[in-house]
Amino acid sequence: MGYRVRDVRTGEERPLCSLEPPGIPFRRFFFSPEGVAFATAALARAAAEADVIFVDEVGPLELAGGGFAPGLRKVLRAEAFLLLTVRPSLVGEVRRWAGLLAAPCWALPPVFRR
Numbered sequence: 001m002g003y004r005v006r007d008v009r010t011g012e013e014r015p016l017c018s019l020e021p022p023g024i025p026f027r028r029f030f031f032s033p034e035g036v037a038f039a040t041a042a043l044a045r046a047a048a049e050a051d052v053i054f055v056d057e058v059g060p061l062e063l064a065g066g067g068f069a070p071g072l073r074k075v076l077r078a079e080a081f082l083l084l085t086v087r088p089s090l091v092g093e094v095r096r097w098a099g100l101l102a103a104p105c106w107a108l109p110p111v112f113r114r
Contacts, residue, residue: 001018001019002029003016005039007038007042009042009045009049014032015032016035016036016039017029017031017032017035018032027060036068039068040071043071047071047074048078050078050080051080054084055072057085057086058086060090063094076099088107
């Protein structure tokens, strides 16, 4: 099991993390350096070019300064409309980290997979 990162502008994807090595260990996952670099570069391009930026998801790795935190810092300074998904337990911490305490925040009902 793992996750992929996709640049929605180009449709390109890379592996982001998996439950098995190789990769950079963080909690229960191993993060692909290539996938993290790909995501960071896509966010940097979006910060410079996009009108709308969607990031799914900002989590503990980014809060610790890892993952695609450098790309997130760039999109936070961009003039684009920014939409972030965040686990309910991390919303306050992400809002503080990102300097978005005054930004609107919506809680969506959980989605269950079968």
